[in-house]
Amino acid sequence: MSGHLTIALDAMGGDMGPDAVIPGAALALSKTPSLKFMIFGDESRIKPILDRYPELAASSRLIHTDSYVSSDEKPGAALRNGKKSSMRLAINAVAEKQADCVVSGGNTGALMVMAKLVLKCLPGIERPAIASLLPTMEGETVMLDLGANLECDSEMLVQFAILGSVYARVVRGHAQPTVGLLNIGSEDMKGHDEIKIAAQILNQIKFPGKYAGFIEGNDIPMGKVDVVVTDGFTGNVALKTAEGVSKLISGMLKRSLKKSPLAMLGAFLAQGALKNLKKETDPRLYNGGMFLGVDGVCVKSHGGMDHVGFANAINYAYEIAAKNFNVRVAAEIAEVMSQEKDLGLYENLSQSTSGDEESKLQEKVS
Amino acid sequence: MSGHLTIALDAMGGDMGPDAVIPGAALALSKTPSLKFMIFGDESRIKPILDRYPELAASSRLIHTDSYVSSDEKPGAALRNGKKSSMRLAINAVAEKQADCVVSGGNTGALMVMAKLVLKCLPGIERPAIASLLPTMEGETVMLDLGANLECDSEMLVQFAILGSVYARVVRGHAQPTVGLLNIGSEDMKGHDEIKIAAQILNQIKFPGKYAGFIEGNDIPMGKVDVVVTDGFTGNVALKTAEGVSKLISGMLKRSLKKSPLAMLGAFLAQGALKNLKKETDPRLYNGGMFLGVDGVCVKSHGGMDHVGFANAINYAYEIAAKNFNVRVAAEIAEVMSQEKDLGLYENLSQSTSGDEESKLQEKVS
Numbered sequence: 263m264s265g266h267l268t269i270a271l272d273a274m275g276g277d278m279g280p281d282a283v284i285p286g287a288a289l290a291l292s293k294t295p296s297l298k299f300m301i302f303g304d305e306s307r308i309k310p311i312l313d314r315y316p317e318l319a320a321s322s323r324l325i326h327t328d329s330y331v332s333s334d335e336k337p338g339a340a341l342r343n344g345k346k347s348s349m350r351l352a353i354n355a356v357a358e359k360q361a362d363c364v365v366s367g368g369n370t371g372a373l374m375v376m377a378k379l380v381l382k383c384l385p386g387i388e389r390p391a392i393a394s395l396l397p398t399m400e401g402e403t404v405m406l407d408l409g410a411n412l413e414c415d416s417e418m419l420v421q422f423a424i425l426g427s428v429y430a431r432v433v434r435g436h437a438q439p440t441v442g443l444l445n446i447g448s449e450d451m452k453g454h455d456e457i458k459i460a461a462q463i464l465n466q467i468k469f470p471g472k473y474a475g476f477i478e479g480n481d482i483p484m485g486k487v488d489v490v491v492t493d494g495f496t497g498n499v500a501l502k503t504a505e506g507v508s509k510l511i512s513g514m515l516k517r518s519l520k521k522s523p524l525a526m527l528g529a530f531l532a533q534g535a536l537k538n539l540k541k542e543t544d545p546r547l548y549n550g551g552m553f554l555g556v557d558g559v560c561v562k563s564h565g566g567m568d569h570v571g572f573a574n575a576i577n578y579a580y581e582i583a584a585k586n587f588n589v590r591v592a593a594e595i596a597e598v599m600s601q602e603k604d605l606g607l608y609e610n611l612s613q614s615t616s617g618d619e620e621s622k623l624q625e626k627v628s
Numbered sequence: 629m630s631g632h633l634t635i636a637l638d639a640m641g642g643d644m645g646p647d648a649v650i651p652g653a654a655l656a657l658s659k660t661p662s663l664k665f666m667i668f669g670d671e672s673r674i675k676p677i678l679d680r681y682p683e684l685a686a687s688s689r690l691i692h693t694d695s696y697v698s699s700d701e702k703p704g705a706a707l708r709n710g711k712k713s714s715m716r717l718a719i720n721a722v723a724e725k726q727a728d729c730v731v732s733g734g735n736t737g738a739l740m741v742m743a744k745l746v747l748k749c750l751p752g753i754e755r756p757a758i759a760s761l762l763p764t765m766e767g768e769t770v771m772l773d774l775g776a777n778l779e780c781d782s783e784m785l786v787q788f789a790i791l792g793s794v795y796a797r798v799v800r801g802h803a804q805p806t807v808g809l810l811n812i813g814s815e816d817m818k819g820h821d822e823i824k825i826a827a828q829i830l831n832q833i834k835f836p837g838k839y840a841g842f843i844e845g846n847d848i849p850m851g852k853v854d855v856v857v858t859d860g861f862t863g864n865v866a867l868k869t870a871e872g873v874s875k876l877i878s879g880m881l882k883r884s885l886k887k888s889p890l891a892m893l894g895a896f897l898a899q900g901a902l903k904n905l906k907k908e909t910d911p912r913l914y915n916g917g918m919f920l921g922v923d924g925v926c927v928k929s930h931g932g933m934d935h936v937g938f939a940n941a942i943n944y945a946y947e948i949a950a951k952n953f954n955v956r957v958a959a960e961i962a963e964v965m966s967q968e969k970d971l972g973l974y975e976n977l978s979q980s981t982s983g984d985e986e987s988k989l990q991e992k993v994s
Binding site: 482530 | 700
């Protein structure tokens with residue numbers, strides 16, 4: 263990977279603000295010493311923390327602003343009122359090529375609308391999606407959308423499938439990633455019209471992945487596909503449920519192992535293995551959601567993360583930016599879009615789908 | 629609990645058909661020896677298996693039929709063509725008061741439409757929901773809908789909240805169960821209009837539970853509320869994701885414990901605790917979804933379950949039927965509905981919600 267990338271940080275985002283962001287940046291820097299940072303936010307709060315990390319201070323530029331976006335502000339209001347906010351200035355730095363990527367733990371909706379407005383979408387993409395890596399039995403899976411779009415029509419789902427595939431190729435190195443549409447059953451007749459039509463389209467177009475059909479919730483952690491596509495509401499609930507279950511089982515295990523002296527001795531002997539499991543299932547390890555489809559690398563850190571989680575969001579942004587992701591994605595998307603046009607695929611939809619949804623689609627495409 | 633309840637079984641439902649249903653019934657009988665069974669299905673396939681369980685055979689009546697509903701049949705077609713199916717005859721037995729409840733591992737959609745047609749809905753309920761118990765850090769939580777209704781408007785979500793609360797009172801013994809609406813954030817502004825309006829209504833009406841606001845996916849396994857309300861698509865995905873994650877972590881744990889001789893020795897000493905964990909997280913333990921809102925006890929067993937899982941679905945149905953659930957639910961629902969009318973709550977909705985959804989609601993209620 264190339265070095266000397268510059269990361270723009272919204273220091274005021276997330277529940278802990280600079281208390282997570284600055285130590286997190288220091289941790290990321292210790293892993294990748296070539297990193298540079300632009301830190302946006304309230305100097306009076308940031309400076310005292312930054313002073314504790316001289317190496318980070320030496321690699322950073324602190325840009326003061328009083329304004330920040332609060333976590334309960336509506337995206338539209340944040341867009342109007344937050345022009346000098348730490349979030350907005352950090353995004354601007356990417357648009358002005360002063361930084362290679364931006365990381366924020368702030369208000370997801372505000373971050374999305376600002377990123378779209380300032381960085382714009384990739385050609386052919388209407389609505390960006392949040393994509394993250396998840397641990398599975400078979401390694402890591404890309405899942406999107408994790409919360410940017412509450413409702414998604416079939417065309418958006420198809421675009422997410424394309425974006426996710428390109429992502430899996432460029433960042434994860436899969437030559438032809440398999441893509442599954444998340445549904446409540448694997449039979450063709452199952453699910454919403456939007457999903458059924460998206461499935462038909464994915465069966466017809468050539469894109470950088472291989473469409474593998476409908477998958478169900480339990481197939482995600484099994485790693486049945488490399489890319490899981492769903493709407494933002496379902497994806498967000500599924501992701502957070504997975505985190506909660508992981509925490510529940512760790513808690514149950516801990517409780518079980520304390521029930522007898524023999525079990526406690528066993529746990530003591532196996533402590534290396536148990537620590538390893540804890541590390542493997544640590545949600546902080548998988549913190550960082552990429553706004554896929556935006557023309558620039560913008561990563562959302564979970565609002566509740568501490569510095570370890572935030573450092574991983576920085577690592578994630580760095581990895582993507584270092585692979586020259588955006589340029590490669592733009593090229594792959596353009597290629598698929600031209601094929602789609604040639605195929606006239608939206609006119610070839612099977613008649614079995616509801617006419618209503620179909621005409622909506624036709625309208626949009628024509 | 630009162631004894632001598634009769635359970636109607638669709639022996640042909642589920643991936644394993646009678647190979648899971650008959651041994652499952654035998655297992656349930658060994659736990660509750662007073663049970664009686666009516667077994668519907670293909671005699672030539674059932675009889676040889678039943679012969680292996682003389683006690684079950686003595687407590688059962690086998691009613692032969694050639695017809696059954698296949699797992700990929702559309703619900704409407706199953707309704708038209710399946711009048712002599714094992715599923716339909718088992719439901720009929722409940723309607724005709726020959727059985728106290730019905731259990732089927734067959735086609736969910738078909739089971740739902742048949743149950744609605746034959747058993748009817750409780751007064752005031754438009755659309756039944758599938759409800760199950762889930763293990764959490766705080767004991768067990770009721771979650772609905774788990775797959776009966778792909779899309780739910782605000783009124784349906786309110787009805788699910790009422791049904792779920794009554795269920796938690798009657799079956800789980802909670803005096804005033806807490807109810808959460810599943811969303812992608814806890815702030816008021818988050819989520820679909822349907823959820824926001826449902827939240828407003830639940831804040832205004834008196835019902836057998838206590839509305840506790842929006843919850844997120846991770847709050848489910850933490851046991852933050854006694855009743856989790858969501859639409860059938862999201863609920864189904866969340867449930868199956870939870871199952872998958874549980875399996876993933878067990879797999880990771882097993883792998884970790886095999887990595888070193890010390891860890892293996894530790895695992896050997898702690899095997900009681902590990903077995904206990906396995907038991908606690910066994911999805912078969914929580915098999916069985918009740919069709920809440922139908923006027924009769926109809927339980928769906930997961931299609932992929934073996935006999936242990938099917939036995940638990942029978943236990944679950946028995947527990948509900950034995951508590952005279954339906955009569956008590958009907959009384960509680962009638963009570964809430966009359967209050968709702970008195971309050972005129974659908975006219976009092978805050979103006980902040982979209983006019984469109986609001987007028988849709990008004991129409992329905994008036």
